[in-house]
Amino acid sequence: MKSTQCYHCGDSCDNSLITFNDKTFCCNGCKTVYEIFSENDLTCYYNFQDNPGAIPTEIEGKYNFLDNKEITEKLLDFNDTNTQIVTLFIPHIHCSSCIWVLENLHKLNVSISSSQVDFPKKKVRVTFNSAETSLKEIVLLLSSIGYEPYISLEDYEAGKKTVDRSLIYKLGIAGFAFGNVMFLSFPEYFEVDGFWIEKYKPIFRWLMFCFSLPVVFYAGNDYFISAFKGLRSKILNIDVPIALGISVLFIRSSIEIILDLGTGFFDSLTGLVFFLLLGKFFQQKTYNFLSFERDYKSYFPIAxxxxxxxxxxxxxxxxxxxxxxxxxxxxxxxxxxxxxxxxxxxxxxxxxxxxxxxxxxxxxxxxxxxxxxxxxxxxxxxxxxxxxxxxxxxxxxNDVFQKDKKSHFKTITDKISKNFTIIVLSISIISTVFWLFFDVSKALNVFTAVLIIACPCAIALAAPFTLGNMLRIFGKQKFYLKNATVVEQLAKIDSLIFDKTGTLTTHKENTITYDGIALNTQEKSILKSSLRASNHPLSRTLYNSFKEIETVVISNYKEVVGKGIKVDYKDINLKLGSSSFVKNNDEKSTLDTSVYISFNNEYKGKFTFKNSYRKGVKELFNSLKSNFDLSVVSGDNEGERVYLQENLPKETTLLFNQKPEDKLKVVAKLQEKNKKVAMIGDGLNDAGALAQSDVGIALSENINVFSPACDAILDASKFNKIATYINASKKAIQIIKYCFILSLCYNIVGLYFAVTGQLKPVIAAILMPLSSISIVVFTTIATNLLAKKIK
Amino acid sequence: MSVIYLLLTISIIVAILFFIAFIYSVKKGQYDDSYTPSVRMLFDDELVIDKQEKSTLD
Missing domain, CATH: 2.70.150.10 (Calcium-transporting ATPase, cytoplasmic transduction domain A)
Incomplete structure (x- = not known):
């Protein structure tokens, strides 16, 4: 049977077909939205995308709290006598039609002066006049056209958020200075002798000096701060040699031009900072439509x-x-x-x-x-x-939510930088001492040259570009990581803990079993016909399981909300629903969801719904068992223990009846044994364990719906790929290590020039960008090859 | 006074003007959402077509 699609929302119109203006609609809600749009010349809405709409939800009284002045004032971004601005989060925003209709809100309500959509964030910013309309009216209008905003407790608490754009400013300044300094240093690269260069050299040099000032003191200040912080807590992080390199470059170059000894290294200095910031920028991949910091406040209503x-x-x-x-x-x-x-x-x-x-x-x-x-x-x-x-x-x-996980994680770059810094410092000291005996005039020159050439630009770029690329690759595979460090943490994982309900099982598919007296064809068709009229999720699922059955015309359909359905067909009367409704007694012992059936008040049997396990759970566990400690931690009772024992590897630890705090403790216990734990869960009850674990992965059926605070969000359809993703992270760390080797080769070449006292600005200016760019090219190619493998 | 000073001054002023324009556009939030404007710029045409259709009907 080919089903007719609703013109508005694209759902099938099998249950009730409404035809209006030659268009088919699945329900009155969708038809009403179409009417609103056609009355206001907004039917263009349907031209950009087929069936773009959503069924407007029942919101009777839901937004009455917006009558409360104090609450509305907290929600407004801007509030002046006649102008009010509010930003609303609308999960349904998904296509260009949405942008179009939401930016034409002023046609539906004249008091709205403008509305602007931020598509990646799924937000709309509405400017209106509160003398003529109210926030409540706007919210109701949006809901009536199927764009119900999501207003949660979080919106109420959050102050005005300021966006941090300092990295873009810094990148802009460094790039601007780098370009200009390059131009200005060109004449001296070619060492043209003569009157011309002699006359204009000073002005060129002092201009370069001026351009480098904002680079050192503004664009590069993060490196100084980070190096200082590292030294204070006695860690030689990668920013220590970088900060040392930047300051030596700047001081030596300044002295050179003041004493008219040479051009200085302003080109290398600005280029270094520019490339480093570029790496930082590349690593900063953010998923605007996702949030990794949610707690219960994002779920709870305001009032x-x-x-x-x-x-x-x-x-x-x-x-x-x-x-x-x-x-x-x-x-x-x-x-x-x-x-x-x-x-x-x-x-x-x-x-x-x-x-x-x-x-x-x-x-x-x-x-x-x-x-x-x-x-x-x-x-x-x-x-x-x-x-x-x-x-x-x-x-x-719990304290877990106050801790910052990132702060005490030692990255691969930090580890290598400790040895690197010590080696570089010893080389510079040894060579300086050597030149002190050999040629004193060159000693200081060599000392600074070593520090300049050994400035670990390429090393510092290896991790950001590799991990940044991995972040994008995972993102395309619907595995969204909070930041680049998560890739490194993922590579270290040796234990995996799974939640059961919603993680190993899916509520999208149910296995339905019938238990009782077999139904004849007529009874089945009456049952199917009555299910057809009901919108209850269980009815929909059950209805879909009767595929080959004819439907009949039923009468006296009555749905008792929360209880069940009563239906007549000829002289037969059917009751289906909860046990108290059908059998007048409560069956408490059953743990599963069931629908009970009776014909003419004679109990026939029940349909039991069981969440089915995701496809590939068994294979996933089998592929993981040799390398990882596996556990399943469930808040449910032991009903599934036998099934899990039979289907999962023997080594898997199974824990039941775990409260949210217990789950957290299970993770903490493993960590005490020096295990690196990844928790895979989905609900708010896993939030504690997700926060405690080294990598908390939230599984989500629909990434636009909220998931608890975590380090990574995984689309449920990719559940069976967890093993592949962990292996890919391990490979990424390998790539970073190869990059380190490559950049060390450049450093050795550079150090040869430096130690022998032959380092000229032009060599530094060639070597530094060359090493950085080749590292970036290498890591990009390597990660893309890796990406092809995980597909 | 050599012409090179004049050229340097002009070129740096032009560069700085563009730089200020960049900073200003970042500050105004133009780089915050790089997707929606690309869709939005196509819409005005659609609206015009709609109006034309109406006027021909009238």
Missing amino acids: VTRISKDNKEENIQIYDVEKGDRLLIRNQELIPVDGILINGNAAIDYSFVTGEAEPVAKKSGDKLFAGGKQLSGVLEMEVLASVSQSYLTQLWS
Whole structure:
């Protein structure tokens, strides 16, 4: 059967087909959006991309908190009497149609003066007049056209973010100075003798001096700061010889031109800083649409509805929620605190927390935990603990989240730089001592020349370019790393810990098993027809499993939210849903999600949904077992132990019933044994372990959806490639080592000139860029060859 | 006074002007988002076509 696509959102229109203006729509929501656009001459929206839209979500009352002045003021970037600017994050932004329609918002609301999309960040910046419209109206307008903004607690807390552009400035200055100094030093390279050069030499030299001043004191200041910091903590990092090289270059060149001894090395000096900054810039690959620093604040709403003593609803800021308050949680809202359900149908989706996507039904009196999302209607709850005291959020008070992982990691460059610095210093001292006895006039010259030529530009560039390139290669393979250091850390990993639910299993595919009296064809077709009318995720999954069955026309369809469906067909009556709805008793013992079926009040059986394991889990574990310690750490009960024991290598450690803090401790214990641990998890309950581990990898079904704070985000479709990626990182470290050897060869050639006292500015000016460029070329070719292998 | 001083002054002034333009554009955030403008510049044409279609219909 070929399905008709919705003109607006591209979903199939099998369930309900709406035709309007010769176009087909899957639901009234999509049709309404189309109507809004066609009334306002915005149908161009559909020309840039086919089916660009999203179904507008139910937002009844969800944004009432924007009536609260204090909250809205915190969200605004700019607030003056008549001009307000707000930046909203809209996850749905994905194509040029989105940019077009969002930048034409002023056609839909005249009080919006302009709107500008930042596509890579998925953000829109709206300028409006609050005298005529309000932030709430804008948010509602965006939601009504399918672009619901995502407003979280993080937006409320974050101050005005300032973008750090200093590296671009520095790069600009260094490049500008480098180019100009090169021009100015050209006449003297060719050593044209005569009146002309003699007359104009001083002005050329002093101009070069002026150009080099901002390079040394502004563009290069990071190297001095870093070298100083390193020396203070008694580490000879790579910036020590660099800072030494820069200062010697500058001081010797200045003295040379003051005393009219020579041209100086201003060309090498500016070039060195420029190339080094270029390496830094290249390494700084950022994924604007991803964030590696998220905690629960990015998931939690800003405000929540409280029911006051006199039964009035009011919107209060989440931090003001106190124990004993009564809260109203609407459909699709997140429960921000721990509490007890008072009334309402609760079907809580804890996928943010555990990775388990099937909603859990709760009844009055049950405990609700923070982080769950209500999926069926409105519920009322009583608060047991404030936001920061809740079960989930307490995890973030752990020290792990305060530590900076990067600061105590020793990079491969730092390691080599220690020996390098010592050797260079000894060579310079030995040769100086030699020349002191041989020819005193040359001693100082040789001393500085050694420090200049040994300035480890090529070494310092090897790691940034290799790792920067690896970052891009991994990014193309949907493995997004936080920064370049993660590649090095990944290469050192010897233990891997996997979370189970959501990591080893996927909630995208379910295995459905039927348990009970077999259904006949007629019963099956009634079942399929009733499932067709329901939008509940379980119904959709079950519906798709009946492929070859004809549908019939059913009557008296009734869906009881959070319970199940009642349907009549001729004289047959079908009930399907939870056990309490179908059988009038609760089956507590089952751990799995089930749908119960009864015909004419006679119980037939149940369909059980089980998360299936990802493809390639077994192969992945088998390929990893020889080189790595493997463990599976799960928050679930032991139900799956037998299955895992049978399917995973025997050496795998299996741990169940692990609370978020326990997972963290498991990682810490391994680290005490000097293991380098990578944690692979997906939910907020893994956040502690992800932070504690050496490399925390968050697995994500959809990278646009949020994942907890981590070092790397891996697209779930590439799950079975983890072993390949770790091996690729190891190869990358090999490449860096080869680069070191290559650059040491250049250094030896350079040192020959320096030690023998023959170093001329032109040799330095040739050798320095030559070594840097050849290193960059080598590492680029090598990493690209590596990239071909991991595809 | 040799002409070379004049040439040097002019060339450095021109270079510095471009340099200031670069710094200014970075400061204004022009390099923050290098993708959206490339799409946006194609849109104005689409709108014009839309209007023309309307006027021919009227």
